[in-house]
Amino acid sequence: MAPLLGLIGYLVFTVVRNATGSDYTAAFFGTLVACLPAEAFARIIKTPATVIIFISIIPLVPGIMLYQTMLYFAGNDFNSGSTQIIRTLVYSGCMAIAITLSAMVGKLIYTPLFKKINDKTRSKQ
Amino acid sequence: MIDEYFSLALDLSVAMIKNGGETYRAEECARNILAAGGAQEIEVLALPTGITITAGYNGKNITRVRSLKMRINNLGNIDSINTISREVSAGKMQPAEAISALQKIEGSQRSIFRRIIFASLTSGMFTLMFGGSYTEFALALVIAFFAQLFIAQLKRIGTVAFLSNMGGSILTALTARLFLLIFPEISISVIIIGGIMPMLPGLATINAIRDTLYGDLVSGAARGIEALLSAIAIAAGVGIVLAV
Numbered sequence: 001m002a003p004l005l006g007l008i009g010y011l012v013f014t015v016v017r018n019a020t021g022s023d024y025t026a027a028f029f030g031t032l033v034a035c036l037p038a039e040a041f042a043r044i045i046k047t048p049a050t051v052i053i054f055i056s057i058i059p060l061v062p063g064i065m066l067y068q069t070m071l072y073f074a075g076n077d078f079n080s081g082s083t084q085i086i087r088t089l090v091y092s093g094c095m096a097i098a099i100t101l102s103a104m105v106g107k108l109i110y111t112p113l114f115k116k117i118n119d120k121t122r123s124k125q
Numbered sequence: 126m127i128d129e130y131f132s133l134a135l136d137l138s139v140a141m142i143k144n145g146g147e148t149y150r151a152e153e154c155a156r157n158i159l160a161a162g163g164a165q166e167i168e169v170l171a172l173p174t175g176i177t178i179t180a181g182y183n184g185k186n187i188t189r190v191r192s193l194k195m196r197i198n199n200l201g202n203i204d205s206i207n208t209i210s211r212e213v214s215a216g217k218m219q220p221a222e223a224i225s226a227l228q229k230i231e232g233s234q235r236s237i238f239r240r241i242i243f244a245s246l247t248s249g250m251f252t253l254m255f256g257g258s259y260t261e262f263a264l265a266l267v268i269a270f271f272a273q274l275f276i277a278q279l280k281r282i283g284t285v286a287f288l289s290n291m292g293g294s295i296l297t298a299l300t301a302r303l304f305l306l307i308f309p310e311i312s313i314s315v316i317i318i319g320g321i322m323p324m325l326p327g328l329a330t331i332n333a334i335r336d337t338l339y340g341d342l343v344s345g346a347a348r349g350i351e352a353l354l355s356a357i358a359i360a361a362g363v364g365i366v367l368a369v
Contacts, residue, residue: 048150048207050335051200054328061327064255067318070360074368096334103338 005041005056009034013060023087028094030060035102042106043114049106053099062091127182129220130162135191136227137210138169138176143193144202145328148336148344151176154207157214173347196286196351198328205230237277244323245269252319261311264304265319272297272320287358290324294362297321302366321359326352 013030017023034056042049065088072081134155141151152169155178159167164180164187171177175192209226212218218226248269249262257265272293279289297320301313329352337345 046207046211047204048146050145050147050328050331051204054200054331057331058322058327059254061322061325063251063318063322063325066325066356066360067314067321067363070364071314071367074364092330096330099331099334100338103335 005034005038005052006059008037009056010059024090024094027060027062027091028098031057031095031098032102034060035099036105039102039106040110043110049103053102057095057099060095062088065091127162127164127187129224130158130164131178131180131187131189133213133220133223133227134158134162134169134178135176135189136224137206138171138178139191139193140206140227140231141203141210142171142173142176143196144206145196145198145200145332146203146206147332147339148172148341149339150207154210158210158220161214161216162220171341171344173344173351200328202230241270241273241277244273247323248319250319251322252315255315255318257312257315257319260308261316264301264308264311265316268297268300268304268316269320269323271300273323276324287355290355291358291362293324294321294359295366298363298366317363321363324355324359326355329355 009030012033013026016029017026020026035053038052038056039049042052065084069081069084069088072078072084137158138151138155141154142148148171151171155169155171155176156167159178159180162182164182166179166181166186168179169176173196174194175190177188177190179186179188181187206227209218209223209230213220213223245266249266252265253259253262275296276289276293279292280286298313298317301316301320304316305311305313329348333345333349333352335345336342336348
């Protein structure tokens with residue numbers, strides 16, 4: 001399930017990036033689309049949500065950006081390096097906001113919903 | 126009887142933090158278990174470096190503290206610990222059973238080789254994902270295998286996590302550069318990026334965000350710094366080699 005979400009997240013990331021030309025929007029929506037089902041799924045199988053989210057968003061982690069930052073700094077090119085590190089930070093900020101948003105949705109919407117479903121199945125038994 | 130519940134609550138919440146669970150989950154875990162044991166006025170304060178639990182029972186107040194220095198990431202353990210905690214709070218499991226079950230989880234080590242092999246497969250696949258060729262895939266596989274082996278050895282002799290990750294990234298960049306001498310047509314960027322992907326502190330970052338969101342600001346900040354430091358260590362490791 002988690003690898004599948006990873007695939008979906010990366011797919012959305014690519015589609016949104018091609019549509020809007022912005023890495024940040026793409027990172028936001030990719031992470032959001034990967035995290036929202038992850039929160040729901042974690043409540044179905046009763047496991048901590050982090051376990052699934054962590055795996056699902058691995059493809060979106062800005063490894064290339066971090067590496068390029070390092071490459072610029074190693075080459076004494078501090079102008080490009082600082083630009084790149086700020087881009088990396090903004091990118092991770094977008095991902096963080098998406099994770100936060102999905103955790104909020106999980107806390108405020110999913111938890112009462114699943115409590116209701118659980119009570120219903122329990123009363124049937 | 127309540128002593129057993131206390132020990133169990135401490136053990137479980139410490140294990141939860143140690144394996145990389147969220148802070149609020151560790152607190153909730155201890156609170157539920159103590160409530161199942163019949164304690165009142167339960168207060169739990171969990172930090173990444175230690176846990177304080179205090180509760181009243183039969184008119185007496187009991188406080189216990191445990192500090193925590195080593196932190197590892199193991200998602201499978203979090204899941205099993207969570208299950209134990211749920212069963213004890215639901216009254217399905219006695220504390221004595223739970224303690225032995227917990228010891229079994231802590232004692233069971235998945236084979237290091239399996240982890241290394243999968244980590245190197247991850248690196249190889251990332252190399253492909255970032256547009257590498259099949260030669261680069263094979264090289265990334267080999268390089269990541271040795272880098273992960275090196276990290277596992279460094280961790281076993283008890284190095285700080287930052288240093289072992291830095292050692293791993295130095296080795297990755299160094300071997301990638303050496304392979305460049307043998308295969309001049311490869312691009313070492315994709316290999317190095319693939320190689321450092323399994324080392325990046327993803328779990329610590331996510332936990333930092335989630336902890337901050339749930340109001341555990343101290344834990345969130347501490348974990349954020351942990352993540353930042355290890356990312357810097359990895360980047361510095363690569364940078365040292367590439368700057369030469």
